[in-house]
Amino acid sequence: MKKILDMQVIRISIPAPGYAHIVLAADSPSELPECTPGQFVQVQIPDHDTFLRRPISICDVDPQEGTLTLLVRDAGRGTRNLCHLSAGQTLNLVLPLGHGFSVPENPDSSYHPLLVGGGVGVAPLLYLARAINARGVRPDVILGARSAADVLLKEEFERVAHVFITTNDGSEGVHGLVTDHPAFKEEHSVIYCCGPTPMMKAVAAYARAHAVPCFVSLENMMACGLGACLCCVEKTVDGHLCVCTHGPVFDINALTWSDHA
Amino acid sequence: MHNKPSLAVELGNLPLANPVLTASGTFGYGLEYADFVDLDSLGGFIVKGTTLEPRQGNPYPRMAETPSGMLNAVGLQNGGVDHFINHIYPRLSNITSEIIVNVSGAAVEDYVEVCRRLQPLDRIRAIEVNISCPNVKQGGMAFGTTPEGAARVTEAVRAAWPGHLMVKLSPNVTSIVDIALAVQDAGADSVSLINTLLGMAIDVERRRPMLSTITGGLSGPAVRPVAVRMVWQVAKALSIPVVGLGGITSGRDALEFIMAGATAVQVGTYNFVDPAATARVVTEIEDYLIRHNISDINELRGII
Structure with missing residues (x-):
C-alpha cells in the first residue's frame, strides 16, 4: 500500500561532487512500507518554491532500522535542494511507487x-x-x-x-x-x-x-x-x-x- | 461545542454531500488515489476525459514544470468509452460519492454517441462535457471558443443525455461570459471553469520547446487568480450553478471560488503534489465554517 510519509534526514554525505547520499529514517520502522528493488519515491522539495515532487530511485532500505537511502544527482533546482539538505531536516515522501526488478524467489544455478x-x-x-x-x-x-x-x-x-x-x-x-x-x-x-x-x-x-x-x-x-x-x-x-x-x-x-x- | 456545519450543496438537480470534486485528468479513475483518500469522503470525482475511440495522446514530453504550476500536453490519452464501461466502471461499483464522466470529442456526433453509451450506467448521473481541451487539434477547444460552437455541442448532448449536464469552459477566449450564457441557453445544468490556459515554455539550453506539441495547458496555483475572476464574472451572469477550478490547493483556495459564486469546486493539479489534497480540502472547509460559526456552506456562496 502506498502512503505519504514524513522521514527525517539522519545522514547526508557527498560521495562525489554533484551527488548526495541521503539516509532517511521513519519515526518507527513499522511506518516504512515494504519497498522492492527498482521502486521509487516522490520527494517533496522542501523549498516552498519547487512545485512538483521529484521521483527518486530507492537506493537501499533497511526495514529493521526503518531507514531508506536515496542517491541524488544535482540535475536542476529540485535535486540541487536535496543535495544541500542537513541532518535533522524532514522530507515528505510518497512511497513506494512503480514496479521494480523481478528477482526469482529461489534462484537455481543457471541464474547468473x-x-x-x-x-x-x-x-x-x-x-x-x-x-x-x-x-x-x-x-x-x-x-x-x-x-x-x-x-x-x-x-x-x-x-x-x-x-x-x-x-x-x-x-x-x-x-x-x-x-x-x-x-x-x-x-x-x-x-x-x-x-x-x-x-x-x-x-x-x-x-x-x-x-x-x-x-x-x-x-x-x-x-x-x-x-x-x-x-x-x-x-x-x-x-x-x-x-x-x-x-x-x-x-x-x-x-x-x-x-x- | 459546535454542531457539525452542513457541507451539502445542490448542483441544480445533482445533490452533493460536499462541494469538493476532482478535476478531470488529475485523479485518474479515482482508484489511483484510493490509498490516500477515502473516495466516499468527496462530493464526487470527475474521471479522465473519455472519447468514443481509444486515444494514444501526444508524444513525450508532455509536461513542463513552471512557476507555481505546470504545462501539460497529454492530448486526451484514454482507452475510449467502451473500455471505461467494460473495465473501469465495474471497479467503481462500491463507491458512494458521485462519479462524473468527462466527455470529449472531435465531432458533435462523437459526444452524442459517448453519452448514448454511458446512459445505461446507473451510477453515472452526471457528465462534464469538455469543449475546452487545448491539446488536441479538434479536442473541443474549437467548439469552446465561440458561443455558437459551444451552444451546438451543448444542444446536441442535451438531447442525448437526460442526466446532469455540466459543460467545462475554456479560459482561452475573449469573453467567457458570452460562452457561458450560450451554454446555459443551450440547456446545460451547470458550467465548470476554468480549463487550462494555453501556455508555452522553452528549454533555452537545448533551444527547444519543453513540450512535444510546443504549446500546452497551464494549470496549478499560477492560474488561480484568473480562474477566480472568471468564476466571479460567470456566476454573476448565469442562473445555473457554477463549478470553480484552477489551482486549488487548500480549503482557503476553495472558499475563494465559493465566495466568488461557485456552488462546487474541483481540485486538480495539486493532486499530483499532495495525493491526499481533496480530502484535506473538505476538512479545511469544514474547519473554516466551525471557526467562523457558519452552519451551512451555502451561506458563503457568491458573497463577493
Missing part, C-alpha cells in the same frame, strides 16, 4: 545476473544487488562513471557483488563505456540496467542480439507518480504506458527502442 549502472543510475541497483545476494547469488555489477571521482557506491556494491568499473577517461578500471568491459560480454542469464538512455540502449541492443533477457529502469519526467497525469508515458509495443506505474522497470522487448544505440 549482470547489473549495469551508469552515473547516478547505479542507485536502484544497490538494493537489487543486496536482494539478489540475500538469495544466495553474488551478482556481477558493472559501474560506469565519467572518472574515478564519479564512481558511486563502490564499497557498498563490493560487499554483495563482483564489481567491475569503467570510466570514460580511464582513471579507474577499464577505459571506455560499460559495454567495453570484458565482464559485460561474459555469459549472463539476465541483465538489469539503469543509467543514461544511450547507455541503456547500447546494453539493450547487445542483450537483444545475444538473446539475453534484459530489464531497464526509465526515468521519464513525471508529475504525479501514480498513473493519473499520464505525463511520463513511454512508447511501448502496447502503446503509451506510464513509466510511473507500468515501470519504471521495463522488459526491453516491451519497448520500441531500435536495435542500434
Whole structure:
C-alpha cells in the first residue's frame, strides 16, 4: 500500500561532487512500507518554491532500522535542494511507487545476473544487488562513471557483488563505456540496467542480439507518480504506458527502442 | 461545542454531500488515489476525459514544470468509452460519492454517441462535457471558443443525455461570459471553469520547446487568480450553478471560488503534489465554517 510519509534526514554525505547520499529514517520502522528493488519515491522539495515532487530511485532500505537511502544527482533546482539538505531536516515522501526488478524467489544455478549502472543510475541497483545476494547469488555489477571521482557506491556494491568499473577517461578500471568491459560480454542469464538512455540502449541492443533477457529502469519526467497525469508515458509495443506505474522497470522487448544505440 | 456545519450543496438537480470534486485528468479513475483518500469522503470525482475511440495522446514530453504550476500536453490519452464501461466502471461499483464522466470529442456526433453509451450506467448521473481541451487539434477547444460552437455541442448532448449536464469552459477566449450564457441557453445544468490556459515554455539550453506539441495547458496555483475572476464574472451572469477550478490547493483556495459564486469546486493539479489534497480540502472547509460559526456552506456562496 502506498502512503505519504514524513522521514527525517539522519545522514547526508557527498560521495562525489554533484551527488548526495541521503539516509532517511521513519519515526518507527513499522511506518516504512515494504519497498522492492527498482521502486521509487516522490520527494517533496522542501523549498516552498519547487512545485512538483521529484521521483527518486530507492537506493537501499533497511526495514529493521526503518531507514531508506536515496542517491541524488544535482540535475536542476529540485535535486540541487536535496543535495544541500542537513541532518535533522524532514522530507515528505510518497512511497513506494512503480514496479521494480523481478528477482526469482529461489534462484537455481543457471541464474547468473549482470547489473549495469551508469552515473547516478547505479542507485536502484544497490538494493537489487543486496536482494539478489540475500538469495544466495553474488551478482556481477558493472559501474560506469565519467572518472574515478564519479564512481558511486563502490564499497557498498563490493560487499554483495563482483564489481567491475569503467570510466570514460580511464582513471579507474577499464577505459571506455560499460559495454567495453570484458565482464559485460561474459555469459549472463539476465541483465538489469539503469543509467543514461544511450547507455541503456547500447546494453539493450547487445542483450537483444545475444538473446539475453534484459530489464531497464526509465526515468521519464513525471508529475504525479501514480498513473493519473499520464505525463511520463513511454512508447511501448502496447502503446503509451506510464513509466510511473507500468515501470519504471521495463522488459526491453516491451519497448520500441531500435536495435542500434 | 459546535454542531457539525452542513457541507451539502445542490448542483441544480445533482445533490452533493460536499462541494469538493476532482478535476478531470488529475485523479485518474479515482482508484489511483484510493490509498490516500477515502473516495466516499468527496462530493464526487470527475474521471479522465473519455472519447468514443481509444486515444494514444501526444508524444513525450508532455509536461513542463513552471512557476507555481505546470504545462501539460497529454492530448486526451484514454482507452475510449467502451473500455471505461467494460473495465473501469465495474471497479467503481462500491463507491458512494458521485462519479462524473468527462466527455470529449472531435465531432458533435462523437459526444452524442459517448453519452448514448454511458446512459445505461446507473451510477453515472452526471457528465462534464469538455469543449475546452487545448491539446488536441479538434479536442473541443474549437467548439469552446465561440458561443455558437459551444451552444451546438451543448444542444446536441442535451438531447442525448437526460442526466446532469455540466459543460467545462475554456479560459482561452475573449469573453467567457458570452460562452457561458450560450451554454446555459443551450440547456446545460451547470458550467465548470476554468480549463487550462494555453501556455508555452522553452528549454533555452537545448533551444527547444519543453513540450512535444510546443504549446500546452497551464494549470496549478499560477492560474488561480484568473480562474477566480472568471468564476466571479460567470456566476454573476448565469442562473445555473457554477463549478470553480484552477489551482486549488487548500480549503482557503476553495472558499475563494465559493465566495466568488461557485456552488462546487474541483481540485486538480495539486493532486499530483499532495495525493491526499481533496480530502484535506473538505476538512479545511469544514474547519473554516466551525471557526467562523457558519452552519451551512451555502451561506458563503457568491458573497463577493
